[in-house]
Amino acid sequence: MTEQQLVSILNQMTIDEKIAQLLQLAAPFYEGAEGEGQITGPMAAMGISKEVVANTGSVLGLTGAQQVIQVQKAHMNNNRLGIPLLMMADIVHGYKTIFPVPLALGCSWDMQLAERTAEIAAAEAAAAGVHVTFAPMVDLVRDPRWGRVMESTGEDPFLNGEFARAFVRGFQGRDLTGDPSRVAACVKHFAAYGAAEGGRDYNTVDMSERQLREYYLPAYQAALDEGCEMVMTSFNTVDGIPATGNSRLMRDLLRDEWGFDGVLISDWGAVKELIPHGVAANEAEAARKAIQAGVDIEMMTPCYVRHLRDLVETGQVEEALIDEAVLRILKLKRKLGLFDNPYRGADPEREREIVMCAEHRQAAREAALKSIVLLKNEGVLPLQEDRNIALIGPFAQSGDILGPWSWLGEQEEAVRLYDGLRAISGANRVVAARGCGIETGTDAEWDEALRAARNADVIVLALGEHSEMSGEAGSRANIRLPQVQLELIAKLKPLNKPIVAVLFNGRPLDLHGVFDQADAVVEAWYPGTEGGAAIAELLYGKHNPSGRLSMSFPYAAGQIPVYYNHFNTGRPQGAPDAQERYVSQYLDIPNEPLLPFGYGLSYTSFEYSEPAISSGTMTPEQPVRIRVRVTNTGDVAGEEVVQLYVRDVAGETVRPVKELKDFRKISLQPGESKDVEFILSERQLRYHHTNLERISDPGDFIAMVGPNSRDTAELTFTLTKQ
Numbered sequence: 172m173t174e175q176q177l178v179s180i181l182n183q184m185t186i187d188e189k190i191a192q193l194l195q196l197a198a199p200f201y202e203g204a205e206g207e208g209q210i211t212g213p214m215a216a217m218g219i220s221k222e223v224v225a226n227t228g229s230v231l232g233l234t235g236a237q238q239v240i241q242v243q244k245a246h247m248n249n250n251r252l253g254i255p256l257l258m259m260a261d262i263v264h265g266y267k268t269i270f271p272v273p274l275a276l277g278c279s280w281d282m283q284l285a286e287r288t289a290e291i292a293a294a295e296a297a298a299a300g301v302h303v304t305f306a307p308m309v310d311l312v313r314d315p316r317w318g319r320v321m322e323s324t325g326e327d328p329f330l331n332g333e334f335a336r337a338f339v340r341g342f343q344g345r346d347l348t349g350d351p352s353r354v355a356a357c358v359k360h361f362a363a364y365g366a367a368e369g370g371r372d373y374n375t376v377d378m379s380e381r382q383l384r385e386y387y388l389p390a391y392q393a394a395l396d397e398g399c400e401m402v403m404t405s406f407n408t409v410d411g412i413p414a415t416g417n418s419r420l421m422r423d424l425l426r427d428e429w430g431f432d433g434v435l436i437s438d439w440g441a442v443k444e445l446i447p448h449g450v451a452a453n454e455a456e457a458a459r460k461a462i463q464a465g466v467d468i469e470m471m472t473p474c475y476v477r478h479l480r481d482l483v484e485t486g487q488v489e490e491a492l493i494d495e496a497v498l499r500i501l502k503l504k505r506k507l508g509l510f511d512n513p514y515r516g517a518d519p520e521r522e523r524e525i526v527m528c529a530e531h532r533q534a535a536r537e538a539a540l541k542s543i544v545l546l547k548n549e550g551v552l553p554l555q556e557d558r559n560i561a562l563i564g565p566f567a568q569s570g571d572i573l574g575p576w577s578w579l580g581e582q583e584e585a586v587r588l589y590d591g592l593r594a595i596s597g598a599n600r601v602v603a604a605r606g607c608g609i610e611t612g613t614d615a616e617w618d619e620a621l622r623a624a625r626n627a628d629v630i631v632l633a634l635g636e637h638s639e640m641s642g643e644a645g646s647r648a649n650i651r652l653p654q655v656q657l658e659l660i661a662k663l664k665p666l667n668k669p670i671v672a673v674l675f676n677g678r679p680l681d682l683h684g685v686f687d688q689a690d691a692v693v694e695a696w697y698p699g700t701e702g703g704a705a706i707a708e709l710l711y712g713k714h715n716p717s718g719r720l721s722m723s724f725p726y727a728a729g730q731i732p733v734y735y736n737h738f739n740t741g742r743p744q745g746a747p748d749a750q751e752r753y754v755s756q757y758l759d760i761p762n763e764p765l766l767p768f769g770y771g772l773s774y775t776s777f778e779y780s781e782p783a784i785s786s787g788t789m790t791p792e793q794p795v796r797i798r799v800r801v802t803n804t805g806d807v808a809g810e811e812v813v814q815l816y817v818r819d820v821a822g823e824t825v826r827p828v829k830e831l832k833d834f835r836k837i838s839l840q841p842g843e844s845k846d847v848e849f850i851l852s853e854r855q856l857r858y859h860h861t862n863l864e865r866i867s868d869p870g871d872f873i874a875m876v877g878p879n880s881r882d883t884a885e886l887t888f889t890l891t892k893q
């Protein structure tokens with residue numbers, strides 16, 4: 172179908188048909204859409220008619236090839252102009268084969284892996300009839316109280332940007348039109364949703380435009396540079412205006428400055444939320460502000476369908492705005508090939524064949540192996556297979572390891588830690604006891620756990636947060652493990668047996684009571700369908716841990732936000748002339764997080780040579796090469812993430828104490844050395860100046876190389892522009 176033909180369809184549409192294209196409803200509206208008689212249920216609640224539903228442009232969360240085909244067929248029979256429905260759904264870290272949550276994948280520092288997870292998620296979802304996924308979520312996060320940090324890849328703009336690209340490549344592939352096993356991606360939540368004040372979900376975001384552009388926007392832009400087809404607005408305000416009604420953000424920046432011409436969708440209910448936010452007096456005003464800001468699709472509220480027509484008729488909204496929005500939606504449908512085949516990839520047979528197939532499960536296991544981070548190990552791990560293990564804790568036999576966004580994943584299909592351990596060591600070596608629930612426990616559970624622990628050589632504690640404790644609307648002010656689990660550790664500690672804590676959670680936690688008590692700590696996050704198998708492989712040393720934190724673990728919640736690329740202040744702690752008192756510090760806790768960005772242990776050890784630089788001078792034409800030799804000095808093969816950071820010593824504006832500029836993930840056999848070389852150019856030193864121009868400052872820089880953001884060796888060079 173040509174663009175001309177699309178325009179001709181648009182020209183045949185009535186204003187009501189056009190406006191209905193701009194409404195997105197959830198699956199239940201369609202499942203009941205064929206019923207006769209009175210309007211009841213969700214349609215009645217929303218005050219819309221069957222005609223509106225019949226003309227909508229897209230559906231949220233309808234999956235399953237059979238069902239999608241049925242709904243699309245009914246729709247095509249009813250739709251006067253034969254415009255197919257777009258099926259959209261949140262396929263965030265897997266369809267049914269569930270991969271580790273994005274924050275865990277962030278710890279893999281492995282873009283090929285991330286791309287592969289998205290490709291598999293797309294293939295399963297596409298076979299089940301999905302056309303668009305509401306992913307990747309690329310919000311930069313610095314506040315682990317916010318439950319949605321688990322949807323992000325972490326706190327670094329560069330790393331997030333790399334992941335954003337990888338996910339988009341994986342979902343969309345190279346040829347969205349020709350490859351029905353791919354889905355269109357929708358980057359979210361635009362913009363800066365991760366900066367909600369106090370980490371409370373849906374809360375205000377207010378920051379300078381420089382801060383926004385420098386840290387928060389790059390990952391969205393990276394996704395769009397990679398060809399991401401759609402963007403979703405965020406719930407928060409940006410400079411006093413909710414994103415969904417924010418013309419400066421959506422029209423001026425996203426559309427005009429960045430040239431984004433794809434479909435922009437509101438987040439769930441966000442158009443109507445302009446009213447409680449206090450920038451719209453009623454639904455009509457909310458509709459006007461959102462369409463004027465450039466929001467094409469209104470998700471799950473009826474402001475557009477109830478008011479846009481009137482707004483056009485009274486001259487408050489130009490019909491051209493509606494035409495533009497409809498045309499963008501039609502173009503996406505064309506790109507997905509829906510006018511030629513409205514069912515696209517939906518195929519019950521293929522769905523049966525590939526969903527949760529062995530190959531996909533294997534990929535999920537690999538992804539978990541690479542995402543898990545070893546946080547502490549005092550000579551306990553790897554476990555020996557002939558030791559008796561007491562596996563204790565609420566996650567010992569729990570299938571709640573898929574994460575809050577795995578709405579299609581089945582816990583029954585998840586490999587639990589108990590089964591994973593027994594598959595390696597044999598059934599007799601592992602005894603499981605719950606010890607307590609996630610938030611409460613009983614005496615009988617304590618007693619059973621103590622009995623199991625007394626008879627064991629090693630205690631493996633499976634602890635964490637249930638999946639409702641993070642994710643959307645999952646903010647917590649106290650981010651320790653629930654008290655009952657801390658008590659469980661305290662009760663087992665006096666037995667003087669080695670304790671390995673395995674953590675299942677959706678955010679960096681305050682690890683007091685765990686880190687200081689356990690001999691080893693393994694951060695498993697929500698590891699997905701193959702989680703228990705992957706953790707067991709790591710615990711028994713079948714695989715060497717290689718995950719590195721992409722988000723800092725705070726020492727205490729009072730430090731938050733705590734992130735590695737902070738500013739120095741005028742009175743930094745630890746400076747040669749620092750006073751004892753009048754420096755920027757807490758009196759009761761360190762400034763540093765418990766575990767820094769980039770951190771993670773291995774079963775082997777890596778030694779870094781002194782780094783070397785090709786020249787003390789960089790020019791815009793002449794980059795510098797920074798080289799370091801890394802040697803595996805231990806007994807087993809391992810993977811290391813070699814990280815390069817830079818600090819601009821004196822900028823026009825203050826600059827972070829360090830910023831990640833590049834990294835390499837290398838694997839080394841015992842005794843093997845590799846030279847890692849980074850080429851650092853003037854472009855990588857640019858940042859937003861006060862006039863918002865992205866340029867570099869001539870002068871001195873410090874380059875830092877190391878295994879994490881804390882333990883780095885320094886080099887200096889000077890940027891000259893002559």
Ligand code: BGC
Pocket residue numbers: 231261305359438439643
């Ligand atoms: C979430 C989005 C999601 C949407 C559709 C919203 O509540 O914020 O991330 O894509 O629902 O399910």
